[in-house]
Amino acid sequence: MNDYIVRVAAADHAVRAFAITARELTEQARIFHHTSPVVSAALGRLLSAGAMMGAMMKGPDDLLTIQVLGDGPVRGMTVTADAAGHVKGYAQQPQVELDANEMGKLDVGGAVGAGILRVMKDLGLKEPYVGTTQLQTGEIAEDLTYYFASSEQVPSSVGLGVLVDTDCSIRRAGGFILQLMPDTSDAVIQTLEENIKKIRPVTDMLEQGYTPEQLLEELLAGLEMEILERIPAAFACNCSKARIQKALISIPKKDLRDMIEDGEPIEVKCQFCNTAYPFEIEELKEMLAQCEKDRV
Numbered sequence: 010m011n012d013y014i015v016r017v018a019a020a021d022h023a024v025r026a027f028a029i030t031a032r033e034l035t036e037q038a039r040i041f042h043h044t045s046p047v048v049s050a051a052l053g054r055l056l057s058a059g060a061m062m063g064a065m066m067k068g069p070d071d072l073l074t075i076q077v078l079g080d081g082p083v084r085g086m087t088v089t090a091d092a093a094g095h096v097k098g099y100a101q102q103p104q105v106e107l108d109a110n111e112m113g114k115l116d117v118g119g120a121v122g123a124g125i126l127r128v129m130k131d132l133g134l135k136e137p138y139v140g141t142t143q144l145q146t147g148e149i150a151e152d153l154t155y156y157f158a159s160s161e162q163v164p165s166s167v168g169l170g171v172l173v174d175t176d177c178s179i180r181r182a183g184g185f186i187l188q189l190m191p192d193t194s195d196a197v198i199q200t201l202e203e204n205i206k207k208i209r210p211v212t213d214m215l216e217q218g219y220t221p222e223q224l225l226e227e228l229l230a231g232l233e234m235e236i237l238e239r240i241p242a243a244f245a246c247n248c249s250k251a252r253i254q255k256a257l258i259s260i261p262k263k264d265l266r267d268m269i270e271d272g273e274p275i276e277v278k279c280q281f282c283n284t285a286y287p288f289e290i291e292e293l294k295e296m297l298a299q300c301e302k303d304r305v
Contacts (some may be wrong), residue, residue, distance in 0.1 A: 126144055130154070168184050
């Protein structure tokens with residue numbers, strides 16, 4: 010089954026919710042970055058959340074970036090998403106090995122550590138929106154629940170899960186984001202609280218074959234649910250040699266000169282998908298000439 014996001018409204022639009030199945034895009038990230046199981050779990054959770062949060066945006070050019078910066082061995086993760094279900098991301102340290110946590114699960118919180126969560130939204134305005142909160146557990150879902158409440162003042166519940174198979178491939182991945190709109194009635198809130206108390210781990214439901222729609226049906230049991238949209242989701246990187254070249258032209262001229270004087274071609278890799286772009290000495294000289302022309 011291909012990855013997709015479902016967007017729903019419930020209780021006469023007093024509640025909005027998103028759910029995603031993200032096995033394929035998380036597996037793609039694992040292959041691109043050769044992530045260890047605990048990093049696959051951490052990055053997969055953030056990719057799932059990023060894709061759903063991207064789907065909350067309206068404009069075709071709107072861009073969302075989530076950064077998790079911690080003092081754990083993974084050091085940090087960055088995920089970028091748009092409103093069309095395209096998402097990409099990477100971990101600063103893709104190979105981290107840790108013992109299981111006290112529950113026998115992959116220790117995502119230990120890999121991430123203490124630090125900050127930063128959300129940036131480029132909505133085509135003069136300045137992007139930036140919200141920063143402290144990491145609460147490093148497990149990603151709880152950190153995002155806290156972010157929504159404290160930075161965006163939207164009471165939310167976030168559930169994320171990644172199940173890594175014995176061969177280190179991704180067996181299941183996905184999650185949900187549930188949010189209360191202003192003036193939600195106490196009766197609706199009570200129903201949701203009871204449902205959330207009873208909800209099983211996301212990976213358990215995905216392993217049992219739950220679709221995003223079925224996952225939300227459990228979360229929203231007792232409330233009338235309306236499916237508004239289904240959005241295909243995929244790991245998608247828009248890097249190109251031209252984009253990398255533009256970035257190289259923007260670096261200090263001294264650095265370009267040093268590369269040229271070394272006399273060896275260089276290779277620049279995209280952080281998001283690990284695609285390598287080679288540049289010959291002649292290309293570097295042309296860039297330096299362009300750089301000097303632009304800065305006259």
